Amino acid sequence: MTWRFEFYETLGSTSDLLKEKAEAGAQGKLAIQAFSQTSGRGTRGRSWVDPGGNLAISLLFRPEKSIDFLAVIPFLTAVSLYETARQFSTGEADFMLKWPNDLLLSERKMAGVLIEAGGNADRKWVVVGIGANLRQAPQIEGRQLSALSEVAAAPDSAVFGRDLTLQMDRWIGLWEAEGFAPIREAWLERAHPVGRHLAVQRSETYISGSFSGLDEQGRLLLALPNGETIPVVTGDILLD
Known part of the structure; x- marks a missing residue:
């Protein structure tokens, strides 16, 4: 079609x-x-x-x-x-x-x-x-x-x-x-390269880290300063 x-x-x-x-x-x-x-x-x-x-x-x-x-x-x-x-x-x-x-x-x-x-x-x-x-x-x-x-x-x-x-x-x-x-x-x-520092804005709060790729569901992987990596489902991305 x-x-x-x-x-x-x-x-x-x-x-x-x-x-x-x-x-x-x-x-x-x-x-x-x-x-x-x-x-x-x-x-x-x-x-x-x-x-x-x-x-x-x-x-x-x-x-x-x-x-x-x-x-x-x-x-x-x-x-x-x-x-x-x-x-x-x-x-x-x-x-x-x-x-x-x-x-x-x-x-x-x-x-x-x-x-x-x-x-x-x-x-x-x-x-x-x-x-x-x-x-x-x-x-x-x-x-x-x-x-x-x-x-x-x-x-x-x-x-x-x-x-x-x-x-x-x-x-x-x-x-x-x-x-x-x-x-x-x-x-x-x-996209923004792996390792790029960014922040995820959720309401009035921010979570800062570095971009660590996408998982198999397309969720953004955010590497935190403490070594933990978390998946992000929604939120505004601010590039540093």
Whole structure:
């Protein structure tokens, strides 16, 4: 099945519309893209500001094994974003993935992902919302953001979106054929290196340590100063 695209000049949220369509029975591999998004959402209730000319797209999946798919889709999406951005830039561009699915350019956030799931036992759906700064990065106090236009001519967002779905198909096919191991390896090759000092923010507290890889479930392994290594399931990652 090939991807089907719906394009809108302006939407409040591509994911909200796509979730409505999913609940109404829409088949998988439907992509909704807006050239301007007024109420974009990020993780943990944050807003995703879209100044226009950037990527605002949401993708609908109907996985047969939704639990397995939900475990791997953050990493599949992150690697797909990385590879798509690389296609439109020079080899000197300093891209890096931050756990689990942020794309950084020169250590500043360029793209983010919001994954939502629903449906009943027979008709599970997963919506992957993706925002990427292609033409310009919004100005948000206290946040360091980047845009692809810093290292290349800003691509047309529709072209970027179509290329992204091709990358998604490629990496999903690899996962279906060989499991999580090659996805995990690909993500680690593109992410903050093992040994990088970082902190995990949980509410108002921080846990500091160094990155020690991913386990077989995709959990971040944090090596603590006392020699203990703990798995991290959720939390904001702050790179030092």
